[in-house]
Amino acid sequence: MKHGKKIAHLGRKTAHRKYMLANMACSLIEHKFINTTLSKAKALKRYVEPLITKSKNDSTHNRRIVFRYLKNKYAVTELFRNISQKVGDRPGGYTRIIKLGNRLGDNASMAMIELVDYNSVYSLGSDSRKKKRRRRKSKSSSQLEDAPTVEEAAKEDVPAVEEAAKEDVPAVEDNKENSNENIESEPKDS
Structure with a gap:
């Protein structure tokens, strides 16, 4: 029986699943969004959000904990330098999952997972500039x-x-x- 077991196995053994999620988390931190299946996106959300919360408090201990999960020093540096500064005032919910439809080959439901503060379309604090109209040059x-x-x-x-x-x-x-x-x-x- 599967009572109280909330981990998504994703059809993989424990070691494979752990490294796959670490790799996907590094890609998410580097590119700010990735396209994947819906179940992998949900598992990645549960994996990466506690790491972003830990990055708010920049200490050697927290860096070592995050490095234990990500296994990539460039991703850890990006997380603690840039992403933690941008999400510093947000209490949680650092990622957004957008459903994209089904994949043509096997009909798997696809989704895009992205960091919320890095999308200018959905973010509320973005600059809403009006488009400037270009006028013809006036004659002398x-x-x-x-x-x-x-x-x-x-x-x-x-x-x-x-x-x-x-x-x-x-x-x-x-x-x-x-x-x-x-x-x-x-x-x-x-």
Whole structure:
């Protein structure tokens, strides 16, 4: 019977499971997020959150305890220098699990586990800057003075357009008259 046994075995022996979780925890600390199966993400959350809590109190004893779990001095340094500073005021819940759907090959439910304070989309303390609109470069003042205004240009163009329209209309009518004469001048074969 499995009463009171809360550890997720993940289909592995104890040593393999321990090293796999240590490796995943180092990857999470280094990259700030990883994609894995949902059950591994839940097991990793239970594994890494006490280590982050220990990193808040930077002492040699806590560094040795965390190193015993992670087995990677670069991950321990990153955890105690950067991550502990960012999560110092948070009382817990340092990671977030987001479900991603099922994997195509074996239909395993996938998830992304990430450090909460390192995601700018979900974090509340992020800078909400408005996007700046880019404007065209304004013309220099000399170009503005030389260029005619829109109203002046419109007044100049309107008479020219009307004159061109008047000249075109009779030409079209002349063509129609000529074409009618050509049709009438053709002999009928009836």
